[in-house]
Amino acid sequence: MRRLYFVEPIVAIYAFAIFLVFPLVQQYVYRRLWQELTNSSYPVSDNSRCTPTNGSNHSNQHAEVQRAASLFSLYSDLFSSIPSLTVTLVLVSYSDQCGRKITIVLPLVGSLVYILAFLAVSFFELNLYLLIVASFVSSLFGGVGTMLGGCFAYIADMCEDGKQKMMRMAGVDMVIGLLSGVASISTGYFLRAAGFNWPFFTAALFQLANLLYTIFILAESRVVESPAEGVSCGMAMQKLVKGVQQIFVGGSHNRNCLLGLLITIFSVYTFADMGGLSMITLYELNEPLCWSGILIGYGSALSTTVFLTSFAGVSLLSRCLPDVVIVLIGMLSLCSGLVFVAFAKTTLMMFLARIPMMLAVMPFPVMRSMMSKVISKSNQGVLFACVAFLESLSTNIGIAVFSSIYATTVAWYPGFNFLLAASLCIIPMMMLGLVNLFREDDSEETEPLLSGAQNISSDDLPVA
Template structure:
């Protein structure tokens, strides 16, 4: 049977199945906490975005109490799942340089299936809500979305020879995420209203099972490893793994190493601000004065995912005529302006419109991945994307934990503070971008060109016999 060399279908199905339930997770937790804390049923409204006018002060107090509890629940979930996911991401994606990329995709798909089935069980049998934290911890032992994306980007790096092709195809992965997650998000609200929580969770689990079967039986391995049946001791395998990670930071000249470290730092800081700030959007929409219904939340989530499509178009067009650094700068400015906008959004119209200034906010991610990939040789792509996925996962989890805590503290006096904080933090990576040009100016004085992906192969790079 002929195997395929495309990871885009995997990303597409994963995005659809994940974003089918992603808007539901916070809503489910929010409703369960509302019932537990207020001893009353959750108020279900029509498509209106306004809170019920009755019992104004009492309802406001209830909203604030549930908002704090929901944000702290999110904080605990991230803290329990962060460390296992980080360790698995670093080890598995780096190990793919020796044993192929498919394992980096298969493991997180299994973890995602376990997580979704756990949500289905808690919802169907009305089990203790805090079992979801245990489920999150167990699923993190298989890695997470960053593990899978690290494997997918390593796969693409294996398949692409041209730098521009690599940039566009990596941006295409982000676009696929946006397109399919948008389709899923816009239908989620109607699905929830028509069938409750159980059927969306079950449907998502079915899609994830199909995705897993496609990866196992139809996806070809992109990295053919010599001597795959050779016996390798665990000690030698771990030594090779650590050597590969070390090599990407010390294998080149001082200028190349400095540029790589700078790019990873900028990437991590931007991820922290982006993921941390945007993670509170759903809770903000559930809070007063918006009080969005599940229908409006679905529309909002779908509209947000169009940012991936517009960012892909931006990368495809702007990368033809502008330097990579300028494309990244435009994307960062787009995110910060959108976050400032949402911080002052108090009406449904403004909450929909804040996506307009953010339409290019995803551009920095594929462009910077491509820039880092060009620095490193093909034999070390897995180690590179292991480190990138590790830092992205670390930044995302810390961002979610920090901003959940900040939101719980500030929701009573100014819910929009978290978005202003995230916008302010974008200034740091923006300022650091100027240093990239300094390294590029040094390029002509170095014998090894930067962003070329070429380096001398040392004896330590030889395959394990």
């Protein structure tokens, strides 16, 4: 059978399956906690209005369930973060020796285990906290950071040109947005028509198909030079440490400072982005919005269009603007959108709040490409292992921090989380101004990174 060199279908199916389940996770937990804490059935409505019994007791119930749901998210994240981070760092860096496919296969197995566990809890109405155990077990196989780290390293193997690399990485983000948007719209209707069980079962089937494609159809991008040697765990760790040493201390002072600065900016922005937006579903379920599953699906779908608009933004702006300016525009987009969300009190305002964030994903592919340009081909796996590790770490810490803050502030001002995240965006924006200080005028690698893509012809662009 002829094998293919495309990871985009894997990312697409993975995004569809995850975003078919992800909006349901918080809703399912929220409904179960509502039943347990209030001893009453969850009020289901097809519109965005709260139930007629809008008394103080009803508001107190909402606040209590909101706090419990955010703390549940915190515990789930804490129990899964450490194993996932460790696996991401070791596995993606080790892919320089053993190939990239293992970094994709194992997270797909973990995701399948988690979805099947969720299906079991929902179908048999098992203890809700078994989901935390399932989250921990699935994290032993890695997580989304592991898979995306492997996919980006795979793309780096296949692309020689820096512009092509950036566009293909942006294309991966676009695929995530396109398929996750379709899944998010489907979720609300799926939930109303069939309950929670069928969406979980459907997502499990998609992940199984994804796993089979990866194992039997996807070609390996990195040929293992000495497969017969056998690498022990100790040797793998030694190679990891050596690889990290090479990418951080193997270059000139300016290059090392530039790389460290880019990684710091990337991590802080990820913390503000993922942490700030992690509570948006709970915010929509809370008063005064009180969104239904249908509206949450539409809201999630509208949010995921940011991947499409960000891809278009990277495609157009990279022709006339430096990479640093593109990143700055994306950060300003996120910051303004978060401020808008913090003051949105009606359904229309909440939908309109997505518009300022239409370019918020641009910094991620551009900065990955910027970091990849200053690292040798042989160390791409180690680089993306470190990037995926720090991205997962920033995401997990961000969700944990903002979950606890939301639980504390939801009673007096639910929008505080979004204002805090918007304020944190100022830090990486200020740090971007330092990038040009470490420019190496005599380097062929860092010149394109800072000057943009003005001199790259259209022949260098990848085929969509």
